[in-house]
Amino acid sequence: MRSLDDMALFVEVAKARSFRGAAEILGIPNSTLSRRISRLENAIGLRLLHRTTRKIELTEAGEIYYERCKRIVQEARLAHEQLGQMLAQPTGLLRVTLPVDFGQIFLAPLIADFARRYPGITFDFDLSPRRVDLVGEPVDVAIRMGESPDSNLISRLLFRLPRMLYAAPAYLEHAGEPSHPDQLKQHQCLRLHTSEADTWKLHRGVDTIDAKVGGRFMMNNVGMIQRLCTLGMGVAVLAERVAAADVANGALQRILPDWQATAIAINAITETRLLPAKTQRFVDFLREQWR
Template sequence: MDPFRNMDIFVEVAKAGGFRLGAKALNIPISTVSRRIAELERDIGLRLFKRTTRRMELTDVGRLYFERCRRLVEEAKVAHEELTTTQGNVSGLIRAMVPIDFSFVYLNSIVADFLRLNPGIRFELDLSARPVNLVSDPFDFAIRMSAPTDMGIIARKIAEIPIGLFASPEYLAARGTPRTPADLLQHDCLLLSEWAWPWRLTPATGGEPVYVNVEGPIVTNNLGSLIQLAMKHLGIVLVFSERVRPEVEAGRLVPVLPDWEPTAASVYVLTETRLLPARVRVFINYLIERLAVVTR
């Protein structure tokens, strides 16, 4: 029996939670996956998966075997990539989940430049802020704008992005322009669910921060929608300053409380393991370097 022959297939199927998704991740026919898993179970003499008409899950023995095999497979893949990387540029597929507004403002140009430097790389980007399971979902990493609560995830803070308060001139003409953070309590504020509130504002000249329990008519998980609603004169929005630069230059939005600075948005890279393939590690390092320049 070759104990390594089918180990990588078993790990991918276990991570994906099924033969079909495992076959897709491996880019091989599902019939091959089924045959190789059956061969592995026959070789070791133990049932690794419980199969029903509706679902498939690991047996107790399968879970134990998965925990042992996963690290071996990851280390073997990393070792292989380390050798191939020394011979030239990185190559292969990078899968990531990224918030759409972060991608729009920062990531797209960084990915484009990275691809020019590394033409052997391909990307699959899921532009979403939905919860991610980095064990079962087929992503190498995720980017989030808040620290994760899942203690099993490795989170690395890679940047802080300046944010500001903005509103349309028409809204301010109708409702008045806030002069102090406390004035925000008399205004409609458009809220992003991914960012915590109360809003924390610090004097630009230095001093103690002020916390304001803002309220408003709309809470959403999409920053682009909030910007559109702000331009329809519905309230004050807290947003990446760079995200609304064209709107500010065109006069469709204007800064609010420019002498006060909201707390910068923290950017985190989430991974399931510290043992990253070379292509992923090289890109994340490139991303950190570029963000350090564009978010100054």
């Protein structure tokens, strides 16, 4: 396929019937333009222009080539204009997969703001605990919690979510409040099915401790952990923003206030680095809002 750039240059020369006139319009040296057209003719294998000292004329082949190229160049310019409009105001269906609780608690308000900002985008959200196959399924981006495993997928860190320890006042009245992480093994701890199920890594400044934990409840849903925690069933590690409302109304209180759990990385996962405008704007928007 011949260079579209050279084709566009030829169209300008053919319209101006002059290298000098076309060069002025294009803002490039006359010698460069002449060399590019000669290269195009050599690549095609046909003379496109009759050159004289005063002006140029199209050959028969040049007339045919000009009529075809003119439409192609016009279509290409229109396509670039439309793509520019898409970048300014992206459109299309955005398919996102994300964890249930995270989507309901964190994303819902942000999605509303994003949707108002970009009215041309429609949405298809998959809120489920399963790991969607971004290669085999029609998904634009996955929002995932925790460090992303090494893979061929592209991971973009959105932010890190601070996590603290909480319990209901009724539970603490019955079981007592721990004063050190080592005492957590004597408490009912509400645990997720993760690598932290039996050990909670807690931090206090530069100090780190692996606190052994146990309890009657193990589950795979943060919302359920939070609910059981408010009902006085034990101690939970919760994101600070997740627990904020329950702390404000007195349903939960923070314990071991000098300590906090390892912050969770929130990542946007895509199959490729080259993203359509709708996806790139969504990822940039989340990163901007959470910064």
